[in-house]
Amino acid sequence: MIRFDTDYAEGAHPRILERLAETNQEQTQGYGEDEYCRQAAEKIRGACKAPGADVHFLVGGTQTNTTVIASVLRPYQGVLSAQSGHINIHETGAIEATGHKVLALPSDDGKLTAEQIGEYVDWQALNDSAEHIVQPGMVYLSNPTEVGTLYSKEELTAISTVCKSRGIYLYLDGARLGYGLMCPGNDLTLEDLAKLCDVFYIGGTKVGALFGEAVVIVNDSLKRDFRYHVKQRGGMLAKGRLLGLQFLTLFEDGLYFEISAHAIRMAEKLKEGLSALHIPFYMESPTNQQFVILPDVVCQELSKKYAYEYQERIDENHSAVRFCTCWATREERIGELLKELEQLLLAYQEERSMEALG
Amino acid sequence: MIRFDTDYAEGAHPRILERLAETNQEQTQGYGEDEYCRQAAEKIRGACKAPGADVHFLVGGTQTNTTVIASVLRPYQGVLSAQSGHINIHETGAIEATGHKVLALPSDDGKLTAEQIGEYVDWQALNDSAEHIVQPGMVYLSNPTEVGTLYSKEELTAISTVCKSRGIYLYLDGARLGYGLMCPGNDLTLEDLAKLCDVFYIGGTKVGALFGEAVVIVNDSLKRDFRYHVKQRGGMLAKGRLLGLQFLTLFEDGLYFEISAHAIRMAEKLKEGLSALHIPFYMESPTNQQFVILPDVVCQELSKKYAYEYQERIDENHSAVRFCTCWATREERIGELLKELEQLLLAYQEERSMEALG
Amino acid sequence: MIRFDTDYAEGAHPRILERLAETNQEQTQGYGEDEYCRQAAEKIRGACKAPGADVHFLVGGTQTNTTVIASVLRPYQGVLSAQSGHINIHETGAIEATGHKVLALPSDDGKLTAEQIGEYVDWQALNDSAEHIVQPGMVYLSNPTEVGTLYSKEELTAISTVCKSRGIYLYLDGARLGYGLMCPGNDLTLEDLAKLCDVFYIGGTKVGALFGEAVVIVNDSLKRDFRYHVKQRGGMLAKGRLLGLQFLTLFEDGLYFEISAHAIRMAEKLKEGLSALHIPFYMESPTNQQFVILPDVVCQELSKKYAYEYQERIDENHSAVRFCTCWATREERIGELLKELEQLLLAYQEERSMEALG
């Protein structure tokens, strides 16, 4: 089985494994208070040009979202998210399990707009029954989104402005941040994120690490006692240096950006190939996730050799599916996948022609 | 100010106050373990023809919804509700505060259908990522709904069937149940509810009591230790007999139905009057809540003497508003309100004609 | 059955019932935003000489404790309480259900000391593993305590000082506050409480009301959006005026203090009588709760006519029990109870003498 279903099918970038092996016998203090975590945090502050930011390392994305969001909100507050946001549909209610409502807003492209955020916040605040309605306390964005789209600097700036004007916090989930930053059309930098967001995270799990996400807290009022939150939510790794070492490796020589760029090159190659095959796209995405619409019979055949992620039913005979590239994607595999698709589609068209002639 | 905004503007039916005064010096055991609670529970079991049901008395609606729902669900489960459901939009996230997601489904008339429930449950259960998605564990219906509509026996039977077939629980919020039961077109009885639902509540606050809701648990598997839940969620009244006495008064001679019928007669009179004035209805409702669309300037004038509830903006110059009748509504007040509306609308039309001539 | 087990066996002071009856047909706005609530809040601010305090009315004690504590604490914080504190042992884990640990400290008399609070807070803050330990964020005191003891002004001042110096909040549960304030030896006033506590509540349920507790928030930083908390925790009564009316009645002519003083006179009479019978006290209490140690056989006989509350086993043949007086206690009942006890103890002693003689 060749997997294009996710960007976390392989282990870690080899340099990370080497680093783990080299330092294996060292003894360090636990719980993220070691030298590697300190160095990695410093590298990340440097990359974000945010010398005053707090950086914390957690193990996975759901844990990170839950810990950050629960640390920010007051009990009667909720978090605004696109309907398609990971916290709204793919975390088994982890946010609600900490007592907070996810306030889902409609979105066609996985993104929120400054306008819809402003309108919702004002509608609640000015409502006659305001106290009976969950108060939005923060905004959750993912960038890239769950459907592979990206925020522009202009869009994120507008959202940041509307959040500040309403006194609510802005949080960005960067599970696939590297892939977003290295897209050709992207105009956002880590420095921009540090200026526009109150808190965000740089994803490692999907971008070359074995696991790990680096939370960057920029707003001073969100920094207090964050390690208590991490411990309480089960995210404080005993051997915390494993996280520090990985992020140090990713951020000391630009490895994070280099491997992200590779994935995007692979995605572009895939995208071009899919276009050339006249396969319709479900969502236009510049990132490492490509969403297309395929006949169900093609999907079925394809799944004998290739893993893709099922997205949703389009009509009686078609479905949307996702192909992911990542830091580990080998170029020849893209070619093989495209070839396979070409043959399956050809066979499918022939069969349909036969039926039509039937 | 004459209030038509809610059905809880007055105190309680006089017979309830008399009863409280008569028994005031009696000493009873606390926390709902007194003779009045026992008798009231028995009366309600009788009215529901459900001799095996457990009946518990709580103080208010949000508390009741929270306590029941949190008692039923497993931590990773959520509750299906219409988008417009009270638990979804008017309880400040009380359900989420107990750790559970409200799974809101779209609805034009405040009602869920058996079909959409079945589809959602199946979609989640059969999803490749099922474990990453909140599992629906129960259905929440309100009857009458928040927009004054009613479930028919056929509809509720279909929902009950789909719930049973999928192994999820059915809960009905009867905050205004009396008003629903006494509507001319209604074909549901308390006995039907006890057969079709796993648990439901009979509202007192809006139907003649000072406060109080009677939870009827029909399904044996939901009965265990319910009083622990009530205590933990803050709903166990020290002088529990106050609840028992009120429901005993409402249910021993049919008072609950009698006063509900009065409210419906008042609502019909109001509805006829509104129709006669050619005021467009926002929602067709047979119950004690009537929703109409009025010009904003009419609303503004009206609000100097009459309280109504603002519903939502319809267009630049019109809004939807709610008028409620209740057990305490005096017939002459309906006439006065209609007269006032007539005059305001006449003035409005004249002004508009003038403008048009302008 | 004549009840001395609790102070909430009767209904309400007759003046409260009269008031409810008089205003029954009035229409008011819901959820505590009516004129009666406003007036009652003003009266309470006056009684506390705290013109800037926010006053909110909730239905019951567990609900009040939960709402206040959950509104104050950050997620990783806990509340310090005496081991015997109501929140620790008699609220079915309601505090924990909102996510917070009750940090129980040992106490022989139901009271905490400034010293033990300071020591605990410092121990946690200075601990090498501080982030692995729940951080104390507030102190919960009950006054009178659950075992009938009282804080002196000196003790409460010391606790207030230690709380301020450590940056933690002080909350006082005054479920039986009236009875405490009217004890002969008491030197605390409502004004003192408003100066020394950040937030406290004045109990109505046990002191003459049908139900209701008045939360007084003195510290500005705890005031924000408190009504959201009340709504979310299920404590916002639809007909909120019922609470306002009751507290207005209790606080406009000093009724609260007058009826509390009556209960204390009754308790003193009872205490003198128990002493005269040489019945050993389990706890020395100046308040309306009297705790004595009785032979089990005496308890058993007594319970045929009189209700008391069982406290705990003392030895194989003796138990501690509680007798409560309250605003409604009739003086002749005290005499009857004492007479009954005298006879039962006499019979018991005779029987024991017989046995000794064998």
Next chain:
Amino acid sequence: MIRFDTDYAEGAHPRILERLAETNQEQTQGYGEDEYCRQAAEKIRGACKAPGADVHFLVGGTQTNTTVIASVLRPYQGVLSAQSGHINIHETGAIEATGHKVLALPSDDGKLTAEQIGEYVDWQALNDSAEHIVQPGMVYLSNPTEVGTLYSKEELTAISTVCKSRGIYLYLDGARLGYGLMCPGNDLTLEDLAKLCDVFYIGGTKVGALFGEAVVIVNDSLKRDFRYHVKQRGGMLAKGRLLGLQFLTLFEDGLYFEISAHAIRMAEKLKEGLSALHIPFYMESPTNQQFVILPDVVCQELSKKYAYEYQERIDENHSAVRFCTCWATREERIGELLKELEQLLLAYQEERSMEALG
């Protein structure tokens, strides 16, 4: 700095790192549904002789305790634990954050007894106010305990029996289970645990893995939908195979037991050395944790070269401290530590003699 403060100062057993490197480029399905997890689960079932058990892999201990406990309890239930239990004092209220009270029972040696469990459960169940008291729903034991003590088979059997008789669940935290199993005096096996407990976990983090804990669910009624709980609590690792691979390596050739035995040999050597130096033990422990009482000045000197864990103050001049051995402890280091201690104690005694001579 040479660390004896914890048993998680190093990385992982080299065979684990090799395995990770070998499989690094393989593509596997995510979230623990890969072949390595399946094989590891099978090995563990084999080691426990529990073919019907469910085995799940989580990242860390606090996460595991939280997930298991929250999956077992009903909302109004709590978990019985020794006062010194990890969940009670070292997890920042993670259990309470899921809504459940830790019911802490006193213990001198970190262990609970069947008798005290039975007494507590019966006291609550038979209490007049049972519904006002948190209901014990399960028992939490750690073995070895936090103070290095062990349950005997007889003790655990008695506890299991009392749990079954009262209908409450038994959960054993085996963060250091390997070290317990390999102690000379230990008479418990994995098979015994699987017979006596409803659910337990085999710790990897402290016993040779980079991280990871293997939950073994024996009782069928606790198996349902456990993966939903894991996902919701943030414990479902995207690259789940990292956990599977580690446990497979530990359990396929007995590596887990072999390295545990090494740690115990090191601990025995340390213990003998400490005894020979006449250093008083704070707690008699047969396990890899040794607790002794040292003069503060000795501690201070020692900490310049050696890391130990501070336990608690014993008197004005002495403290209890912990030394841990582990799978990675090198024998020569034990000798060096003992030598250092010998010299420091000698110097201390000389100084004290000088002072005494004055």
